Amino acid sequence: MNAKYISIYHKLIEQIEKGIYSVGSKIPSEKCLMEQFDVSRDTIRKSLQMLEQNGYINKVKGKGSFILDTAKFNFPVTGLISFKELSAQIGRTAETIVEKLELKKPSKFIKEQLLIDDETSIWKVIRSRKIDGKKIILDKEYYNGKYVEKLSREICEGSIFDYIENTLSLNIGFAKKEIVVQTCNEDDRKYLDLDGYDMVVVVNTFVYLDDGSLLQYGQSRHRPDKFKFVDFARRIQQNI
Amino acid sequence: MNAKYISIYHKLIEQIEKGIYSVGSKIPSEKCLMEQFDVSRDTIRKSLQMLEQNGYINKVKGKGSFILDTAKFNFPVTGLISFKELSAQIGRTAETIVEKLELKKPSKFIKEQLLIDDETSIWKVIRSRKIDGKKIILDKEYYNGKYVEKLSREICEGSIFDYIENTLSLNIGFAKKEIVVQTCNEDDRKYLDLDGYDMVVVVNTFVYLDDGSLLQYGQSRHRPDKFKFVDFARRIQQNI
DNA sequence: GGCAATTTGTTCGTATGTATT
DNA sequence: AAATACATACGAACAAATTGC
Numbered sequence: 001m002n003a004k005y006i007s008i009y010h011k012l013i014e015q016i017e018k019g020i021y022s023v024g025s026k027i028p029s030e031k032c033l034m035e036q037f038d039v040s041r042d043t044i045r046k047s048l049q050m051l052e053q054n055g056y057i058n059k060v061k062g063k064g065s066f067i068l069d070t071a072k073f074n075f076p077v078t079g080l081i082s083f084k085e086l087s088a089q090i091g092r093t094a095e096t097i098v099e100k101l102e103l104k105k106p107s108k109f110i111k112e113q114l115l116i117d118d119e120t121s122i123w124k125v126i127r128s129r130k131i132d133g134k135k136i137i138l139d140k141e142y143y144n145g146k147y148v149e150k151l152s153r154e155i156c157e158g159s160i161f162d163y164i165e166n167t168l169s170l171n172i173g174f175a176k177k178e179i180v181v182q183t184c185n186e187d188d189r190k191y192l193d194l195d196g197y198d199m200v201v202v203v204n205t206f207v208y209l210d211d212g213s214l215l216q217y218g219q220s221r222h223r224p225d226k227f228k229f230v231d232f233a234r235r236i237q238q239n240i
Numbered sequence: 241m242n243a244k245y246i247s248i249y250h251k252l253i254e255q256i257e258k259g260i261y262s263v264g265s266k267i268p269s270e271k272c273l274m275e276q277f278d279v280s281r282d283t284i285r286k287s288l289q290m291l292e293q294n295g296y297i298n299k300v301k302g303k304g305s306f307i308l309d310t311a312k313f314n315f316p317v318t319g320l321i322s323f324k325e326l327s328a329q330i331g332r333t334a335e336t337i338v339e340k341l342e343l344k345k346p347s348k349f350i351k352e353q354l355l356i357d358d359e360t361s362i363w364k365v366i367r368s369r370k371i372d373g374k375k376i377i378l379d380k381e382y383y384n385g386k387y388v389e390k391l392s393r394e395i396c397e398g399s400i401f402d403y404i405e406n407t408l409s410l411n412i413g414f415a416k417k418e419i420v421v422q423t424c425n426e427d428d429r430k431y432l433d434l435d436g437y438d439m440v441v442v443v444n445t446f447v448y449l450d451d452g453s454l455l456q457y458g459q460s461r462h463r464p465d466k467f468k469f470v471d472f473a474r475r476i477q478q479n480i
Numbered sequence: 481g482g483c484a485a486t487t488t489g490t491t492c493g494t495a496t497g498t499a500t501t
Numbered sequence: 502a503a504a505t506a507c508a509t510a511c512g513a514a515c516a517a518a519t520t521g522c
Contacts, residue, residue, distance in 0.1 A: 003490060024452060029506060040492045045507090058413050058452055061507045062499030066452050068414075173298050174308075177471040181421060181441055181464035199439055199464060201421055212264060212298055212306050224421035224439060229469070231417040243509060269487060280511045285488090301488045302518030 005046035008037055012047060016056055016067060026064040027057060055232040097135070098156045099191060100126035103145065110142050113206075113217040121145035125156055126191070134193040136226045138200075141218040147209065164215070171210035178204040179229060188221055201227040245286035248277055252287060256296055256307060266304040267297060295472040337375070338396045339431060340366035343385065350382050353446075353457040361385035365396055366431070374433040376466045378440075381458040387449065404455070411450035418444040419469060428461055441467040 012027070021027050028036065033044045048065055051057045057065045106114065106122045114122065122142050129137035141160070143151070147170055155163045164170050182202050184194065192200075200221045207216040252267070261267050268276065273284045288305055291297045297305045346354065346362045354362060362382050369377035381400070383391070387410055395403045404410050422442050424434060432440075440461045447456040 005490080031506080042493090043491065046490085048507095055414070055416075058448075058450070059507070060413075060450055060500085062501080062505080063451075064500095064506060068452065173300075173474075174295070175473050176295075177473065179419065179467075179469040179471070181439070181467055199421070208298075210298070210300055211303075212308065227419075227421055229419040231419070231469075231471070233415050233417065234413075245509080271487080282510060282512085286509085288488095299488070300518085302486080302520080304487060304519095 004037075004039055005043045005050070008033075008039070008043065008047040009050045011037075012051060013056060016051075021067050023067050023069045026066055029064060053234070095130040096157055097128045097130060098125070098153050099128055100124065101151065101153055101156055103151075106142070110217065114142060114144055115214055116144060116146070123148055123151045125151070125160070126187075127156060128191050131226075134195075135191060136193065136223040138188060138191045138221040139218065140187075140221075141216055143216050144214065147213070147215055170215070172215070173208050173210040173212065175208065176206045180204070181224070192221070192223060194223060195225075197224055199224055244277075244279055245283045245290070248273075248279070248283065248287040249290045251277075252291060253296060256291075261307050263307050263309045266306055269304060293474070335370040336397055337368045337370060338365070338393050339368055340364065341391065341393055341396055343391075346382070350457065354382060354384055355454055356384060356386070363388055363391045365391070365400070366427075367396060368431050371466075374435075375431060376433065376463040378428060378431045378461040379458065380427075380461075381456055383456050384454065387453070387455055410455070412455070413448050413450040413452065415448065416446045420444070421464070432461070432463060434463060435465075437464055439464055 030044050059065045102124050125141045127139045128135045203220040205218040209215050270284050299305045342364050365381045367379045368375045443460040445458040449455050
């Protein structure tokens with residue numbers, strides 16, 4: 001079903017992770033891979049481009065494609081260290097608590113964020129994330145009721161995005177995230193185990209559908225000592 | 241000199257920023273752009289791919305390529321809001337102060353970070369960034385002496401990376417950044433105007449050369465209220 | 481619902497340019 | 502200087518999604 005270049009991309013990742021090619025060494029040349037997978041050069045180049053974009057290899061003209069030390073880039077090469085991975089890494093019990101779930105008319109602020117009119121309702125979901133008995137992340141999310149007609153507690157306890165993509169068959173296109181640090185507010189104190197910290201890391205997220213319409217505005221509020229964001233960049237714009 | 245697809249990419253950005261295509265509307269189809277620029281489809285598709293990766297457009301199969309509201313993604317679509325841009329945005333005076341510059345043998349920690357042996361010296365640079373009379377960013381950087389033989393105060397007052405790329409002709413390949421939040425240390429208190437804050441946002445940066453060797457390890461320490469990081473993502477991995 | 485036209489996605493082939501060894 | 506490896510560019514064909522008739 002999938003495109004050839006994507007399945008080759010996954011096969012190459014598998015080989016890299018198995019350690020078939022050692023870090024710092026080269027993967028076979030494009031010509032060699034063409035023969036190995038019996039595809040055209042175009043297809044191989046697309047696979048390699050994906051590997052490069054995701055931080056697995058570094059291509060150098062005239063030399064070859066070098067394996068990078070992805071092991072050192074512990075998991076998601078770019079992105080927030082998610083709750084799931086965080087707990088998996090620590091190897092402790094993790095839990096999602098649905099603190100609030102309601103369908104309501106949007107406030108002025110949310111109306112501005114989600115760019116909706118007065119008639120549209122929105123789903124407001126508040127969830128806290130517990131690791132090792134302590135609530136360390138507070139997620140507030142607002143979904144455009146135009147696209148998400150129904151939400152249940154059960155869905156919120158699992159993955160809302162699975163539900164949106166698989167059950168509702170909506171195609172998520174892209175997202176914008178913004179990381180800032182703020183002083184704690186009332187809700188943070190109410191829902192989180194702050195252990196004396198008076199600041200939280202706030203990740204504002206805007207999730208758009210395929211067609212450019214805004215599906216979700218969310219705020220993820222993290223206890224500062226449990227927060228980590230990793231970015232892998234190919235083009236570097238240095239500060240001054 | 242440059243590739244066609246790159247110059248077309250820049251031309252299209254220019255047109256988008258001029259507002260020739262309005263937000264939410266489509267840019268001309270690939271076929272149309274082929275004729276307009278008198279190039280092959282392959283070339284146009286490469287240009288469009290760059291536009292998509294950098295958050296200018298959203299491509300939808302069967303429909304076309306839609307202009308995104310880049311104006312709302314104020315400046316670098318992905319990346320740290322740099323000191324330069326921060327000050328430009330605020331429209332205030334900005335200043336770089338070189339607090340320390342020395343060539344020395346690495347400490348154990350730096351030796352581990354830069355992966356160097358006992359013989360190699362490293363350049364240690366400490367710079368603070370002042371906006372509107374207040375020091376809000378503290379940059380500590382360590383350069384592998386093997387690649388950077390000479391550094392001067394003058395270079396540090398300007399752009400070290402310009403010097404590395406243009407004067408030393410080293411090719412920077414990629415970088416890894418890691419954002420965490422920490423309690424202030426002595427140096428933060430010594431060099432920064434913290435205004436009562438007791439935490440800083442720490443951006444750890446590892447900059448690699450083309451061939452995969454590590455050039456720089458840096459720590460950028462920001463006053464929490466002046467920090468902002470923006471991320472534009474096409475593939476979204478949702479937390480749980 | 482079906483069909484044709486349009487638009488982007490995937491794959492193949494070929495040729496030439498540029499950097500490295 | 503020659504061989505190797507990646508980069509750019511062109512052309513062609515078919516697939517898949519969308520839109521309008």
